[in-house]
Amino acid sequence: MKRRNLFAASLAAGALAAGRKSWASVPEAAQAMGRTAPPGTVPALTPARVHADQIMDIKVCLRPFRPAGPRLEIEPVADKIVVHNYGHGGSGWSLSWGSAAMAVERAAPLMEKHVAVIGCGIIGLTTAITAQRAGMNVTIYARDMLPHTRSVRANGSWTPDSRIALITAATPDFAATWERMARYSWQTYREYLGLPGNPVDFRDNYLLSDTPPDEADHTEPAPDISKGSYASTGVPQSEAEFAKYADRIKDIIPAAELLAGADNPFPVAYARRKPIMIYNFGAFGHALLSDFYQAGGRIEIREFHSPSEVADLPERVVFNCTGYAARDLWGDKSLIPVRGQTAWLPPQPAANYGVRYKGAAMLSKSDGLMVQGVNLSGLGELEGVGNSMEQPNRAEAEQAVAVFEDLFSRFRPRRG
Amino acid sequence: MAQHPIFAKQAQKARGFCTALLAATGLVATAHAALAAPRHAPAAPPAPAAPSFTAEQADHGAQIYAGTCAMCHGAALEGAHDMPPLRGLFVARWANTSLNKLYAYITHAMPLMAPGTLPPQDNIDVIAFLLRENGTEPGHTPLPADENRLAQMVFPAPNALPPVKAAQPGKAPRTR
């Protein structure tokens, strides 16, 4: 309650918050809520054109959620050694390089020069390139190339602890493993910043709210005990069951800052700005494939129907990077589908930012303006859990689009 | 039967299962054959030997490591984006190299902020620790602080897969 008042006070100079508390306690509020952006650092924003009649594609994806966290284990199959690297939930893009480094580290003492990677999603590609960087010759075997994988049906930004594990199912050392993965990935992604086509880039993401954001951020709905838990039902039943690790790496992740008063260009009471790392699928996929081929990599399109088929491969070390498909291919029933959907509008490079408002996310990327319902139902991390319906839901897409259509209809662009 | 080291270290949960499978595939038995005939070896005669070291040496090396090396290479030898790990890739980089070279490198270049400041016996014990952490079992003979004798030993790759057998009918290895 106290913080709520402090935060309101920090915005009291803005017309929308007029009538609340005095402006006097801004430093206190900033301390509680994060730094206040220096006046004048918010550029004149071009409003985004977000309308249902602009939707050009709707993509649906199943996050490969494993309550224990991603599987990074070695398993002998026939005369091969399989190194598993799958089950990255809603964090596969973010954690890919670090997870790849760990998988390659497990394989390195086997001293094999020629290795196989099954899968050409973000995990397979980064594993293949990481293996090449460690001196291995790599052949990728996959049913689909990247553009047809679930990976490119994601949002594609830095979300390293989104549905990555459950507190009760992950081993105690997973937090440290996660931290190592996240740090390694973050640093590797920086290698791709500033390249032609901006395969990896940053966007200012505006986090908007009509109510004090500290409440929205910190109040978790009380778990409904009658529903049970993962332990009793095999599926998480409350948001509180999901492990959150972001605080472990906050020393390297740019924080959010408050936009106070007249510096807040949006027609909402509360706005924060946070630079986020994003992945432009087209440019980044192209960069990865080019890297892989230039290092002598080979790709063979092939579908595996059972684990025993790895016996046919000439390589003796095989990285299994099949994502959600490992549930059937490898019989890993611990994988829980978490459905998610993104709608794509034509690219709008003039509106080059992201917005998060009323449970929906908008992100301007080089291959389109992405709109996603991230929490339209108010279920938070539970949204989509256990849902393996991979067909687009037009109504849901339009609901997310409507959030921004409404927001920008009220937006008054600053002149000059 | 001894457990294949990579599983002992990396798949503790699946321990029993892996051991059984490995025994079935004959991996354990052949791993040591791979050691005796290293595939990437620049080996000059006489044939290089697997190093021996004692558990006490490795324990002491662990203390030295924690105090002097872990700040860069990580508490679990895991390295980082800009820091070489001392397991995994480390084995691939040093396997079948004679130990006097590793000893010379550590002596001259490490610790990075004060190279050459560790006494010889500490460096030897750090090597014993690295050997143990990477899957070599300790024995009764200590690792000697003697460059000539170290030159007769190579850093083992105890997890290396056995050499490829002669082509089996219907399963010819692909040539590239």
Ligand SMILES: Cc1cc2nc3c(=O)[nH]c(=O)nc-3n(C[C@H](O)[C@H](O)[C@H](O)COP(=O)(O)OP(=O)(O)OC[C@H]3O[C@@H](n4cnc5c(N)ncnc54)[C@H](O)[C@@H]3O)c2cc1C
């Ligand atoms: C809506 C949504 C938004 C998301 N947003 C983000 C985000 O912003 N940031 C983030 O970090 N993560 C995000 N994720 C999560 C991320 O997309 C996944 O974790 C990631 O894509 C998993 O990648 P993968 O390579 O393991 O699997 P996949 O992309 O599914 O790739 C699997 C590969 O294996 C191949 N394969 C599968 N079965 C077989 C077989 N039997 N034989 C041969 N080949 C086979 C496939 O063809 C494919 O090449 C999001 C997910 C969703 C659903």
